[in-house]
Amino acid sequence: MPLQFVGTIESLGSEVAGLSIGDRVMSPFTASCGACFYCSKGLTCRCSHPEAQLFGWIQEPAPGEPGSSRPRGLHGGQAQYVRVPLASSTLVKVPDDVSDEEALLLGDILSTAFFCAERGGVAEGDTVAVVGLGPVGLLAVLAARHLGAARVFAVDGVPGRRAQAAKFGAEPLAPEDAAAAAAAATGGRGADVVLEAVGAGGALALAFDLVRPAGVVSSVGVHTAAGWPFTPVDAYNKNATLRFGRCPARAYMERVLPIVQSKKWPFADIITHRMSLREGVRAYDMFERRKEGVIKVVLDPWR
Ligand SMILES: NC(=O)c1ccc[n+]([C@@H]2O[C@H](COP(=O)([O-])OP(=O)(O)OC[C@H]3O[C@@H](n4cnc5c(N)ncnc54)[C@H](O)[C@@H]3O)[C@@H](O)[C@H]2O)c1
Ligand SMILES: [Zn+2]
Structure with missing residues (x-):
């Protein structure tokens, strides 16, 4: 796109x-x-x-x-x-x-990451979880730290992306380990703020699991599912605040x-590859399959 x-x-x-x-x-x-x-x-x-x-x-x-x-x-x-x-x-x-x-x-993406963290209300001393460590999520790690988060858990299934988040000062976690780690770090409560930067139901479900009661899930993922991975009852029982959008x-x-x-x-x-627009098809394929450690590709139409 x-x-x-x-x-x-x-x-x-x-x-x-x-x-x-x-x-x-x-x-x-x-x-x-x-x-x-x-x-x-x-x-x-x-x-x-x-x-x-x-x-x-x-x-x-x-x-x-x-x-x-x-x-x-x-x-x-x-x-x-x-x-x-x-x-x-x-x-x-x-x-x-x-x-x-x-x-x-x-x-x-930088503006989006900042918007996501601000809409999450990230404040000094917060424990924040970022779900999804593509270019948007990685920049959201930086934005959360900029806004004063004391700890940032960075969650993604791709080890190279977790490693990059660790370089940005986050604590990297595989999705299956995230809920236990966030609970252990917060006396069982969960993260104060969760930033969702994936755009898939599984990621939104994980974000909801990770957030503490009365915490905030701020989602910038572009979702296409027709339904929610949690119910209004779940949201009520958590006093959760959910924020979405472009x-x-x-x-x-x-x-x-x-x-x-x-x-x-x-x-x-963040920008790992610079390619000619002529190589655009290959660039999209690399991005899609997360090949060669790709995070963000810049295409130059004049090269
Ligand atoms: N709201 C806006 O204005 C806006 C602006 C830009 C991008 N976006 C959206 O933000 C999202 C992220 O963009 P991107 O370019 O970083 O995407 P990306 O595809 O490069 O990164 C998504 C990452 O999420 C990870 N992931 C997938 N499922 C996961 C799960 N269940 N738990 C944890 N991690 C999981 C993937 O491994 C990948 O690293 C996309 O949906 C994009 O469309 C929204
Ligand atoms: Zn206008």
Whole structure:
């Protein structure tokens, strides 16, 4: 899914303000108008402008669907050129001290990781568990530590990813060991906050098992299941707070920018492969099968 991209402005629409040809810009993974009810609350991912859609996600109208017969969505950035609607409010100029790769992370996964940890309410001294250690989960480990977590359990079945999380200061755990370890570390209570970064029912079930009564599960995984892996009764009995959803990356990327500019976070460990767009099929295969220690691949359409 070609959601995050960075580039240089080649041409401008007549209504674009505040941007010039030649500007180096980064884009969040959704366009946004900057002025509607949701944008004014910082929820740019739910902008109500009709052009404010996901990059790299084209949806054909269902047969017989009323209204427009045109597909919805925006073409993605895995191309040499991309059209950005609502450009004045969607794009952000990249400061000189921020690299293209750092800008890419801001447009999606770094912002998402930070959003996940903040929505979990991670606070000083908390015990946090991160379920899923792909690029989003690994950055969520860093975000949880940044927000003051005293202990971070990092849960994934892939040993190499657990090892990377350990380098980020987390305590690595296989999924089958996680519940016992979280309970042992907290007098049997469970984690104060669980950050779910997988998008699968098994992972959500594990997150719910790991959280203590009256704790918070913050989920950014994109789920496709029609049902829940736990019941309303389970949720009641735990007094659990559950938070879900898409990251408002346009709002977060400017908030997280100072962290990137501090150069203190080890982002270099997240982008493991740099490939030409011509090698895109191989890159997707590597990512899918987690080959060659891949975490995040950057595709360059000009190479
Ligand atoms: N909410 C948002 O705005 C937003 C933005 C970006 C990505 N996402 C979503 O975040 C999720 C993570 O993205 P990613 O790129 O890091 O994905 P990824 O596929 O690279 O990583 C997922 C990791 O979860 C692990 N995993 C699978 N099942 C598990 C389980 N039961 N317990 C523990 N770990 C398990 C896998 O081994 C893998 O390492 C995806 O669902 C993605 O679509 C959401
Ligand atoms: Zn809007």
